[in-house]
Amino acid sequence: MMCNDARKLLPDLALGDLDAEPAAEVSAHVGSCAACRSEEAALRRTLGALRGSAPLAPSTERRSAAAAAMARAHAEQSEKLLIRRPTPRLPVATAAAFLLVLAAALTLRGGGATFTVTHISGGAKILDRENGFWHPVLGGMRISVGDRLVTDSNCRVRLVSGATELILDEETSVDVVANRRITLDGGRLLAVAPPSELLVITDMANNSAKVTGRVELRLRDAKASFGGTLEVKGKAPEVPEVQVEVKRRLVASVLAGEAALGGAKDQVLRASAGQEGTFTFGNQPATAPLVETTAGDWARSLFNR
DSSP: OOHHHHHHHHHHHHHTOSOHHHHHHHHHHHHHOHHHHHHHHHHHHHHHHHHTTSOOOSHHHHHHHHHHHHHHHHHHHHHHHHHSOSTTOHHHHHHHHHHHHHHHHHHHSSOSEEEEEEEEESOEEEEETTTTEEEEOOTTOEEETTEEEEEOTTOEEEEEETTEEEEEOTTOEEEEEETTEEEEEESEEEEEEOTTSOEEEEOTTOOEEEEEEEEEEEEEEEEEEEOOOBOOTTSOOBOOOOEEEEEEEEEEEEEEEEEEEEOGGGOEEEEETTEEEEEOTTSOEEEEEOOOTTTTGGGGGGOOO
């Protein structure tokens, strides 16, 4: 592990938020690097002073409390700098800048859990893009914006946020790109959302389905053929071989409620219960009668309504 990578994780290490594997890697690096060891020691002293006599609450509450305390400390130090002579204040200015950077890092990282894993059968892994580590998915784990979740074969995962549920089938991969906005780039999922909770599922071309009710979403190959004639003066016209291009597009099978399909040129088309919403090769939304009457049956064992 390089120093830059280790220092990005020092705040989480100090707060006890790292999993065992990355925590061990950071600790090993700190043990062999005097500069990072010194920075970690300064960080722990700073956090110790900010905690005072009462320990901070875990996870998001702890980050918020630490960030708020650091902001107050920075404001107090800044006020002192304005009323005192500047000559001996270099250590204080350095500490205040350090507090401000650390507070920003704690505030921006993982802006709150988006979903919670309430059930998992089999193996799945999650990628934390901030540090590049893959972690096994466990029951009770929180899935946040920026995370990528991939299920293995014979694995299904149930995610819950409020009254909204996502059930991921085996060999499915999703990215949490924003709060309650999921990109599906492989496999299939069952989405359940009440009208009061906006849930948007997209494909890699940014075609979207705003889900209300119960909708199965998957990807389907959309094909387009390209051909024509090649004419050269003095020669017979030539017909080149037809070229076929394939792109993967979102498919929404509406079991209950509706899916508002948003495609190219801000076109919106609503697929209601008993319909299948699709997107063409050129990202145009379209609807058709739902042929796959077994849609969503694979998730029935994890669906308790």
